[in-house]
Amino acid sequence: MCGIVGILGTEPVAAHLVDALKRLEYRGYDSAGVATLDHGKLGRRRAKGKLSALDKRLDQEPLPGNVGIGHTRWATHGRPTEDNAHPHATDRVAVVHNGIIENFRELREKLIAEGCKFTSETDTEVVAHLVTQELKRGKTPMEAVSASLKQLRGAFALAFLFAGEDDLLIGARRGSPLAIGYGRGEMYLGSDAIALAPFTDTVSYLEDGDWVVLTRKTVQVRDANDKLVERPTIKSMASAMLVDKGNHKHFMAKEIHEQPEVVGHTLAHYIDMVHERVALPSEMPFDWKKLKRLSISACGTAFYAGLVAKYWFERFAKLPVEIDIASEFRYRDAPLEEGDLAIFISQSGETADTLASLRYAKEHKLHVLSVVNVPTSTIARDSDVVMPTLAGPEIGVASTKAFTCQLAVLACLAIAAGRARGELSEADEQKLVHALIEVPRLMTQALTLEPQIEKLAVELSKTRDVLYLGRGTSFPIALEGALKLKEISYIHAEGYAAGELKHGPIALIDEKMPVIVIAPHDRVFDKTVSNMQEVAARGGRIILVTDPKGSQESTIDSAHTLTLPEMASTVTPLVYAVPVQLMAYHTAAVIGTDVDQPRNLAKSVTVE
Numbered sequence: 001m002c003g004i005v006g007i008l009g010t011e012p013v014a015a016h017l018v019d020a021l022k023r024l025e026y027r028g029y030d031s032a033g034v035a036t037l038d039h040g041k042l043g044r045r046r047a048k049g050k051l052s053a054l055d056k057r058l059d060q061e062p063l064p065g066n067v068g069i070g071h072t073r074w075a076t077h078g079r080p081t082e083d084n085a086h087p088h089a090t091d092r093v094a095v096v097h098n099g100i101i102e103n104f105r106e107l108r109e110k111l112i113a114e115g116c117k118f119t120s121e122t123d124t125e126v127v128a129h130l131v132t133q134e135l136k137r138g139k140t141p142m143e144a145v146s147a148s149l150k151q152l153r154g155a156f157a158l159a160f161l162f163a164g165e166d167d168l169l170i171g172a173r174r175g176s177p178l179a180i181g182y183g184r185g186e187m188y189l190g191s192d193a194i195a196l197a198p199f200t201d202t203v204s205y206l207e208d209g210d211w212v213v214l215t216r217k218t219v220q221v222r223d224a225n226d227k228l229v230e231r232p233t234i235k236s237m238a239s240a241m242l243v244d245k246g247n248h249k250h251f252m253a254k255e256i257h258e259q260p261e262v263v264g265h266t267l268a269h270y271i272d273m274v275h276e277r278v279a280l281p282s283e284m285p286f287d288w289k290k291l292k293r294l295s296i297s298a299c300g301t302a303f304y305a306g307l308v309a310k311y312w313f314e315r316f317a318k319l320p321v322e323i324d325i326a327s328e329f330r331y332r333d334a335p336l337e338e339g340d341l342a343i344f345i346s347q348s349g350e351t352a353d354t355l356a357s358l359r360y361a362k363e364h365k366l367h368v369l370s371v372v373n374v375p376t377s378t379i380a381r382d383s384d385v386v387m388p389t390l391a392g393p394e395i396g397v398a399s400t401k402a403f404t405c406q407l408a409v410l411a412c413l414a415i416a417a418g419r420a421r422g423e424l425s426e427a428d429e430q431k432l433v434h435a436l437i438e439v440p441r442l443m444t445q446a447l448t449l450e451p452q453i454e455k456l457a458v459e460l461s462k463t464r465d466v467l468y469l470g471r472g473t474s475f476p477i478a479l480e481g482a483l484k485l486k487e488i489s490y491i492h493a494e495g496y497a498a499g500e501l502k503h504g505p506i507a508l509i510d511e512k513m514p515v516i517v518i519a520p521h522d523r524v525f526d527k528t529v530s531n532m533q534e535v536a537a538r539g540g541r542i543i544l545v546t547d548p549k550g551s552q553e554s555t556i557d558s559a560h561t562l563t564l565p566e567m568a569s570t571v572t573p574l575v576y577a578v579p580v581q582l583m584a585y586h587t588a589a590v591i592g593t594d595v596d597q598p599r600n601l602a603k604s605v606t607v608e
């Protein structure tokens with residue numbers, strides 16, 4: 001994750017920008033930079049490494065100016081060098097950016113053909129040139145930003161500073177968060193309220209697709225269609241807390257909404273975006289080709305991430321996978337072969353059952369790889385290889401963003417295995433990686449289903465039981481949907497492989513029973529439709545989660561259809577997780593349970 005800050009101040013801002021960046025350092029710290037405007041001219045200081053390096057740079061070469069932007073970076077496109085550090089600038093505009101510009105390659109080629117000279121490997125630099133080209137065509141800064149935003153694809157947040165415009169900052173949000181801070185005669189932009197806490201506690205949050213034009217006295221927010229909109233100001237509690245809820249009622253809601261951003265950052269850690277290849281950050285101490293079997297163990301939601309991964313490893317790498325609930329693994333005396341690989345998945349990295357399984361695998365001389373969200377955790381420390389998920393702190397007890405980040409890491413790992421074992425060609429890899437790069441944007445689109453899901457949740461909140469069905473990689477998403485709903489709303493829910501319905505659970509179906517069917521239009525779609533028919537014939541109320549093709553081709557009357565965009569079938573688990581999480585969240589919110597700390601549960605389960 002990168003951190004963004006902007007200040008329209010009444011005194012020199014460089015030191016204040018660095019102060020704010022220090023509070024955002026948890027988001028990234030491989031390089032940092034600030035840009036300010038001095039007598040209308042853009043000036044920039046950037047440095048590789050932690051913020052202290054930038055501080056030193058500013059001591060040696062101070063940067064005057066009362067308006068400026070700053071950035072702390074977590075490398076995505078391009079290595080952590082000074083050239084790749086933000087702000088990126090031309091002589092007309094400087095920009096800081098958090099997120100991924102999906103179509104930067106096409107834009108870069110187009111801009112190079114127009115004569116633009118690039119000095120970095122980043123996707124961000126295309127934004128600076130794009131806006132500059134629009135300015136050169138005679139557009140105002142506002143018009144230039146509006147025209148440029150329409151050409152960008154991806155999930156991101158941006159802040160712009162313009163040469164000659166001493167009373168202007170522009171910010172934009174699509175997928176990644178951006179807050180506006182209101183000071184006395186000053187205005188601010190920040191990735192979160194924590195960054196702005198030293199200056200103000202009055203903030204408002206841009207909604208997805210919004211962009212804002214700030215002067216010292218005015219704030220104009222526009223939506224994605226450039227229509228002026230109002231975004232309420234709230235009093236932030238950020239100064240008192242390290243992690244705040246933003247403008248969400250619960251941490252769980254905030255964490256669901258953070259997914260485009262954190263999944264993007266996680267993917268960027270494992271993918272070479274320029275060449276659309278998987279680039280694992282660490283060497284594997286084993287040869288993928290020599291593995292006979294992969295064993296995966298985890299608990300709860302992390303187990304379901306492993307279940308999705310089983311489909312991927314078997315399909316992409318033709319590697320047989322055994323998957324266990326961690327509490328079962330070491331007691332069933334499974335024959336294990338020395339030198340094989342065991343993967344352990346855990347958000348906290350402290351789950352006792354998972355840790356015990358890991359130690360059991362080590363005793364049997366398996367290579368141990370963990371996918372964890374807390375890199376200092378015991379599971380991470382005890383592993384041969386650690387593949388971190390970059391979800392940031394997950395506060396809500398029900399896991400959401402950690403789950404989709406686990407899927408992101410596991411997808412990359414399965415592709416790497418497929419390549420190493422000769423089962424995927426370079427072109428196959430590119431196709432799979434390309435689909436993954438689109439996930440943050442697809443997740444942002446999935447989040448737009450929220451108003452529809454809120455209405456549906458009122459209905460769900462009145463039921464006692466809910467069934468979830470899915471086939472293929474949608475089966476684990478059905479299991480995850482049921483787990484999410486039961487743990488936070490206390491409504492009884494079960495997930496089933498859709499084909500299993502007729503082997504028992506069909507007896508439960510009556511006109512009161514909601515049946516949530518996760519069915520993207522993939523190669524098993526027709527089979528799932530047959531299973532839906534079995535439900536419909538018995539009067540069950542179907543809630544179908546599908547895509548435009550699926551909703552067109554399903555001949556069954558569903559009580560509700562949630563339509564997600566078309567996407568490659570390999571990435572559906574990451575995107576379909578979003579509506580499933582929102583259904584559970586809003587149902588629990590209607591019922592009024594303690595969403596972030598549901599009864600009887602703990603975030604880190606350190607007992608067996």
Ligand code: F6R
Binds near residue numbers: 300346354483604
């Ligand atoms: C459910 C949930 C739990 C955890 C499980 C494993 O929403 O959060 O099922 O997934 O307790 O925890 P970690 O991932 O910390 O090992």
